[in-house]
Amino acid sequence: MSEKTIDHTAEVLIVGAGPVGLTLANLLGGYGVSVVLVEARTELIDYPRGVGMDDESFRTIQTMGLVDTVSQHTVPHHIMRLVNGRGQVLVTNDPATDEFGWPRKHGFVQPLVDRELLAGLDRFDAVTVRMGTELIDLTEQPDGVVARVRSGEAETEIRTRYVVGCEGGRSFTRSHLGAEFEGLSPSTRWVVVDIENDPLGTPNVYLGADPRRPYVSIGLPHGIRRFEFMLFDDEPTDLVDDEAFMASLLRPHLPNPHGLEVIGQRVFTHHGRIASTFRRGRILIAGDAAHLMPVWLGQGWNSGIRDATNLAWKLTSVLRGLCDDTLLDTYDAERRDHAKAMIDLNMIAGSVMTARGAKARVRDLAARAVTRVPSLRDWLTDMRFKPMPRYRRGVVVDQGDLLPGTCEDTVRNRFFAQVDAPNKVSPVGVQFIQPRVSTVTADDVLLDDVSGPWWSVVAWGNDPRRLFDDRELRVLDRLGVHLLAVFPESQFEWAQREYAGSSTTIVSDTRGRLKSWFDDRAVGVVFLRPDRFIAATCLAQQAPQTVTALLSAMSATDAVRTDTGRTRTGSTDVPVTIGGSR
Incomplete structure (x- = not known):
């Protein structure tokens, strides 16, 4: 050395x-x-x-x-429209959901x-x-x-x-x-141009499925406009250095394609x-x-x-x-x-x-047919076609049989509550919702700001501390788990008095969205990972068994599982200092 x-x-x-x-x-x-x-x-x-x-x-x-x-x-609520070569809108992508606490799409x-x-x-x-x-x-x-x-x-x-x-x-x-x-690299190249002092001055996002030359036009924050244009196979990459060529690309989209304040321009190949x-x-x-x-x-x-x-x-x-x-x-x-x-x-x-030629005509006809069917139109508008992350293997516990390391999409019926629940799809392995809530110390805040950036257990109408024995509580304490009890707003003051001596955070479901979530499923307790994905759910009486299964799914060490060893988390070994939306 x-x-x-x-x-x-x-x-x-x-x-x-x-x-x-x-x-x-x-x-x-x-x-x-x-x-x-x-x-x-x-x-x-x-x-x-x-x-x-x-x-x-x-x-x-x-x-x-x-x-x-x-x-x-950023620009929240970024609305995207897919248009054809005649400027007809084929699909509008305008998701209105805020289930995770923020607008579905932001331009940035x-x-x-x-x-x-x-x-x-x-x-x-x-x-x-x-x-x-x-x-x-x-x-x-x-x-x-x-x-x-x-x-x-x-x-x-x-x-x-x-x-x-x-x-x-x-x-x-x-x-x-x-x-x-592994995979493919399509031969198509695209030139990307960012322009300051947006020459259009609109917030629109257009994906131009134009057979003559596909393009993208995006309104961005700070008065920036992005254009993207596909280059054809017979057009060399260095052609984009020609001002006349670039002006010809921009001319159909701008009143004047000259004298623009270009921030940056590059050619990309998609992979x-x-x-x-x-x-x-x-x-x-x-x-x-x-x-x-x-x-x-x-x-x-x-x-x-x-x-x-x-x-x-x-x-x-x-x-x-x-x-x-x-x-x-x-x-x-x-x-x-x-x-x-x-x-x-x-x-x-x-x-x-x-798509070009006959494929483009078929696409346009199919798009018009789809948008005439409300359920299909909403499927496109709300971006439900985008596969949301769903973890079926890993740090998850199956809701039906509490098997660690894997989870089924559908809950297998074991109790009447599961049979009667309107939603038979297991919530395990997907992100938990993030509505606005209130606590004794915070009013109208996002749920993650209350639960913190580490593990948490969220129980409806119960103090989760009462669901576990002393050994199980010590295990949860070693993991740094934050316990939350959610009540409707009408019970908030009562819950504060009833659980005054508990270290559990009492949460007021001021907008009723947490109740709607729990009411739709056979779930009384949710175990949330630090990345906000649901590791496990169960009925209240199953909470102890669920902890055992979860420890296996996450490969917890023997020092965490037992009463031996010093592995305490929270403000000592894992000093969680980040978090909060402000």
């Missing part, structure tokens, strides 16, 4: 300061994990990139406590949001960012990984427990894993690929390093944020001795299927968008 020095140690090394690496670093920093984030570039990427943020991703922004700084670069300017994510890391003493630092080698050891990095001419080594590669499609980390990158594995030992990959997808439905950025949200709490749980290393296997098991489903959907959307 005479020519190299070990200049840093960290629990997690993150490679790549794109949105996924920055999100993962913010979440881990909030959990008190020591992180080194390295980025080969000397500055963040500032050219045109992602423009669509889902409500799920905005919920993660909320968990990071960055809503105020990020929201200034990625370089500006990335800067806010980077600035957010200044809050954490345990997070170090090293720009202009390239990963060049990884050496795996029994108790960690030694990463060799280069900054300028100097090479140094970083010792770490885990490495997460978030460095994009050409990921060194994925290559080190030996993972195959649809997924890595054969997201993990090997202490090395993992996320975001574009793990999967690439065409941009049609704006899911590349959002899928990467889902990866980071899934992985952050699992790494923290292993590093704090709450769970065995096998918990990290569930990251691949949970995220791969949904990422693949999103790739497939985007590939289909691309084929619809770029």
